[in-house]
Amino acid sequence: MASGKGEIQVLIDLMARLPGLGPRSARRAVLLMLKKRAQVMAPLAQALAQVALNARDCQVCGNIGEADTCEICADPARTNGEICVVEDVADLWAMERGGAFKGRYHVLGGTLSALDGVGPDELRIPALVARVRDEGASEVILALNATVDGQTTAHYIADALHDTGVAISLLAQGLPVGGELDYLDDGTIGAALRARRRTG
């Protein structure tokens, strides 16, 4: 371009950094926006500016919302003594989509990792222990990923919470709904077998 990088190219380069988009799809997305300036670009620019201005971390649970206390923590109907511990805001959103959990959350912000130098203090684990004591929580549900790091972190948290006397539980492992044995890994089948339930 004649005079340095134009505004449109700057926008394309920024869009291309988003996950799921590359240079080619970012260009397509920006072209669509440029063609539908009133219907697509203007509302998106407004929504993005709004969120950029208002988004903040919930001071209680670490969720991202539009106030210092997120909608879930601010909802009195959800103060039922249960705290569900998740690695990440993405996991919290996944739990909420299911709609099965009616309590509140605690977002760790990752998992313990000696290699990456992530210790308990980086993960808001002390804040969790303090919160369990202060709120007099009845149960902590460790909804961590079924990975080695996730399970290591779950063990660590269970130890850290031991003295508080709170009930601690883990998500069940087993067959996913609709899962076919033939397509499942051996680990999952083994876990489902060990956790089998008697009928009747």
Next chain:
Amino acid sequence: MASGKGEIQVLIDLMARLPGLGPRSARRAVLLMLKKRAQVMAPLAQALAQVALNARDCQVCGNIGEADTCEICADPARTNGEICVVEDVADLWAMERGGAFKGRYHVLGGTLSALDGVGPDELRIPALVARVRDEGASEVILALNATVDGQTTAHYIADALHDTGVAISLLAQGLPVGGELDYLDDGTIGAALRARRRTG
């Protein structure tokens, strides 16, 4: 959500409408932005607001730029009498990436289509004829897609420009660079054979 649809959800829904993104990847993109508010979200919000404010159609060629006359039309070095006719701004950008063309463009905004009710007036064809006369253009290159609609439109434009006496050319058809015969369709091979060149 408690109080209607939150701002974050509004943003996700708008992002999900962009080509190449669905609800799932829009959510991932927004989550990344929310986590990297200073590094990713703020610059993107600013770039988008800037483009939404400044983007406009070039009055000469129909390209989208940041002024009433786009950078290409405003560049005196590119006034060489050649006008390259393209369907769409995306095609113009594709031509520019190659960097092989040194003249100026004319964006039609689509192809003729009896089915969709797209006639010459919708396509800036009269503007092209007027421009060729006014600028005393030496050559019009019809860089339209090698589709039925594209070729129909090329024929129509060639007819419309006949009285101006301007030289009219079409992009060559043949093997793409790096193309292997075994993977090419019969039409392309036939076109390459008909347009064969003698060596030496």
